Amino acid sequence: MASKINTVKGTREFYPEEMALRNYLYEKVGVAARSFGYQEYDGPFIEPIDLYAAKSGEELVKKQSFTFEDRGGDLVTLRPELTPSLARMIAAKQGELTFPARWWSFGPFWRYEQPQKGRTREFFQWNIDMLGVSSPEADAELIAVGANFLRSVRLDPQQATIYVNNRRLMDAEFDALKIPSEKRMDVSNLVDRRTKMEPAKWDAYALELALDQTQLNGLKDVLGNLDLWKKSDELVRLFATLEALGVKEYVKFDPNIMRGILYYTGTVFEAFDNSGSVKRAILGGGRYDNLLEDVGGQPLSGVGFAMGDVVMGIVLQEKGLLPEFIPSPAPVLVTIFDETLIRDSYALAAEFRNAGLNVLCYPEPAKLQKQFKFADKMKARIVVTLGPDEVAKGLVAVKNLVNSEQVTVKRDAALELIKGLLAGA
């Protein structure tokens, strides 16, 4: 007995239905990106580990990446993110590219983590970035791309919201609270955790990090102040631009959004599903002003975000927003009446295909009832039958499964009739 080989933990098999969703997301992110003039690109799926070690915490890279030695003895890894590859690609052609550069990508990534709801070890991610400009208007554009995408998959602003904050603003507030610079990382983490912990525990944790009571009270005031954005010129301009771009209702200021990522310097944002079971961010990003220097380029600032397909898929599924799955790409089925007429049906189907139609044939003689049932299951819209009566008179029977009407027409007229029916409905 052959032993069953399982899939690698955390990887995914895309049956046609899942593949359809993946392609649907690919289509929608592409439409949103192109509508703002972004070009598609991609990087290698395998990268030297050093590309990530340069910028990210080394432990993180070693523990949470699929890393291995290639046959030449070099340490390589399945890419856990795209931004470093992007930074290198931009840096390599920095002199010849025209800025601002607007690029997007949708491809596979791997992270060696514990699979949970909304998190797998293999996933697809949309990355979109604008490089070479540092302005709140550029930040607003990226947020608008995200909002337009959410709208295009029929998530309304009550269901999905993009929460925005600004690192520079928060730094100014931390300055005012006299929080020393070496504590900033810890405080960022603290803020990130606030929604996950009970208030009393969070307070205790904050004091444990050596904040004094005055600082803690000040921090809570800051995090509860939804008008804080008015103190930031960048955010004032950002929100004004979002209004002009027609996406204001998707965006809210939230001083609790920090993002753990080291390289963000200004605007940061994350989108969440407000009502579903997934507490993870749908998408997240921000402005990074120093990234290119890390890979040997001249200083160049950028803004961008990433969105994973796993959380997005769960959100759409929970809200009943998945696109309808059609089991067959062929809307037309030509039946096989019996063994003597197989070739006639196949020849007719070939004619339809040559005219550009997608056509399904039953691959062996079977009862017509069975073939019609099959057509119904495949969600075909038209069934063409070529039986002895029709052949004798040079006719074909064309049935519209949507309204159950069947007409018999001359064989030569069938193609136009079918095209008309398909175009009509």
Next chain:
RNA sequence: GAGCCUGUAGCUCAACGGCAGAGCGCCACACUGUGGAUGUGGAUGUUGAGGGUUCGAAACCCUUCAGGCUCCCCA
């Protein structure tokens, strides 16, 4: 890397030491040249895998794999 929960028919689940079941789906027929509806009948399981306890294990114990929920992390 740590803790807890769950794996039973294709799917959703029941049986909780004593003959492995239901609904849905599937197949056939009613309807031998026509889908969705209805009715009747039918098939389907090494109870995730491996070991142990027991007269007897889907159930109890151990190991392992997979999934889920937390912690951690989330580039």
